[in-house]
Amino acid sequence: MIDYTKYRLKPKNELDDVLKEVPGLFAIWCKKCYKAFENEEMPECNNFVELISEKDKIKGRLGIDFLCNRFLTEKNIKNLPENISIGVISCGLGIQTIAKLMENKGIRVLALADTVPQSGNASSIAGYHGITLGSEKCAGCAQCYLGITGGLCPVVDCAKSLLNGPCGGAKDGKCEVIAEKDCVWIEIFKRMQKQKREMSHPIKVRDYNKFSSSEEKKISTISFEKRTENFYGGVHPSEKKEITENLPIEEFPQSKYMFVFLSQHAGYPATAVVKQGERVKFGQKIAESSGLISAPVHCPVSGRVTAIEEKLHPTLLRKMPAIIIENDFSDERDDDIVSCSEWHSVPAEKLIELVKQKGIVGLGGAMFPTHVKFFPPKKPLDTLIVNGCECEPYLNADNRLMIEHPEEILQGIMLARKILGVNNVIIGIEENKPVAIENMKRAIGEKQGFILKELKTKYPQGAEKMLIRTTLGRRVPDGGLPLDVGVVVLNVGTVFAIYRAIVQGLPLVKRVITVSGEFERQGNFEIRMGTPFKDILEFCKSKISENAQEYCLKMGGPMMGIIQTDPDSAVIKGTTGFVLAKKFFVDSSEKNTCIKCGRCVDVCPMELYPLYYAYYGTRKMWEKCVEYGVKNCIECGCCQYICSSKIALVDLIKQAKRNANNKT
């Protein structure tokens, strides 16, 4: 790997001259990019102070990663002392970024470093490496010649940037301008011989106007907009939603044996209230909630309890107790299922109790018990946000619900609105679901207090904090909850479940999931909790016949989903889908070295610096991870998705969070 060191300090006399002109200097230095991240210390700032004569003029210093990221840099520069100039140790981009930021504050910005030229080529000045640290460089000439030169670039690697053969000045294969360089035209000739090709292309003249500045401006603008639209960061993975978006929800066939986990929610696992051999009915409560943050579990079929045994839990990934029920396929309903269409006259406390008794939890994946969100808040609450973003690729469960059951969802929202005592409802749906948007709009009609927001498609738009930022412009404080900014967020699936629980009396025993990817039978299924994975695999049938190790099955979407290996595990309330997709050909690993390409910082929607979790995580320095805000991470996986070194960042982040919690 090559260290693309981008800058070096200016010589002492120049620095001293610069310092003479200013009363005081605040030094900002960039922590560098495109280098193997093996050492946290960057000596540049100390070297600068060592070097200069008037050391007492330094009024402060600040190291920032990726100074050219204007958005984050602006956030990081605060509490500047009075009456100073700012000296910047960085490449030209960082200096210009700071100069622009300080323009209207009237603060002078000084360059303390020179940018190190990368091309080493006098006539073709520009030469840019790729995202990773290889030796090949590209000049971005907009008229690639590599096809006719055997893959060696004459623009960057010939000192004279000749396009039509060697100058004739090479001696012993070396360039006449830069004696230590090989003549690239000789290399081109050798390469072409190896490929048995002739060099016979017509004469090329370089067109310096190939990429017009208006075109460049257009692409720059698109790129800027993509990065900051809705919220900072985020990624746009291939959606693949078209595969299942037009497939109506089907009932998934019942299984002979159901494995109903006692832990299907965030918080304490429920306590079983049935015994082995006992007969159970559809919708009967079979486990009671066991704490403030907990939820009861109901029987998804009718039949007999054959055992309570441990099975591999799909999200906790350890053995957890599950009630095994043998299905008699009679679907005999429990007496507790009583419909209540007159909910308008039922007091809110009673409705909360119903939500609790029916085991409703957040169906977006986090499985937070819904009744807890409904407890009368200690803080003012003004808006209910209904989350219909479903930003994970492949998944269409929420989309189909909105298409097929808009009226029921609307009633669910009215119920939630009554319980919470708020009037304002915002329904956020991504633009890639036009039918759902239309149907929801029709259902809302002229009703007061409802706003349907069409949001630009961007992952992770469906994350609570991003959604609040996009729809209301409010920022949930670090470590805070949506309630801290007067908001409760509910998923459309959850709202639908509330409707069913109260109006139809049905406890949460079924949900809609999407099965997609390399399956023969893909679709959206209404499935009962406790359906074993092996039955899903048997029903949907994997298309993969060979090289099975190149694929992986995830519960949830490809971004945040959890890899499943045990067919004996089962569907829980938080299952949003199953996706069987090809893995990237290199596995993400904790061992790969970070090269500070900065892509993770570019996409992190929480505005964190994920590269530090790679650096400190692999060194097991968890308290440092906390310092860099690991607790604010929402584990959306954008950083790992974009990582050019394929570092298993999400694993490291989870470890960091676990270890940080153990210590405090």
Added chain:
Amino acid sequence: MLITKPKDSREIESYFEKRVFVFKCYGCREVYFPEQEINKFVEERAKSISGIAEVDYLCNESFSKIYIEKNAHVIRNSDVIVVFSCGVGSQVISKLMENNIVVPGCDTCYLNGFQGLTVLDCDCNQCGECYLNYTGGICPITSCAKNLLNGPCGGAKNNKCEVNPEVDCGWIAIYERLMKINKEKILVENKIFVRNFEKIIKGK
């Protein structure tokens, strides 16, 4: 930032008369990658394609190597390898498969701000002798079409460059910036700069 645009189809059409293996590099997708255009182009020529690799960061040599090793039988038996990536990716694949014909399917263009991590509206030319101290933090080399170091050429009309009327004159921007920080005198007090191109060669 290096980005790509597909080559004129006439330029690479002839390669698709043989067996072609296609590399598509999605590494810079979050910035700009003409994914749909390329997919359409490749689909239309499906019958001559022996395989398609959808990868990211082709420029990461060690990963690209693993891919090529895993799929060697398909790739090496193709007549031509067409790489839809920036020039760096094409060069890496060429290097790894020296005996095969590797051709780029894209032209690589340059967006301002490459050596940093992101697209910017300012740029750095890596000249090796930063002038920003004297120009209020606006680079005269990248913002002036003539790379002038010692003031404007005098040809600007209505603030616009005479070489490219789409672009603002960098020297007017410099003057305005210096006025804001009350340092416009720098422009007359300074010595004359002559650019030292040797710094580029000896930059390493």
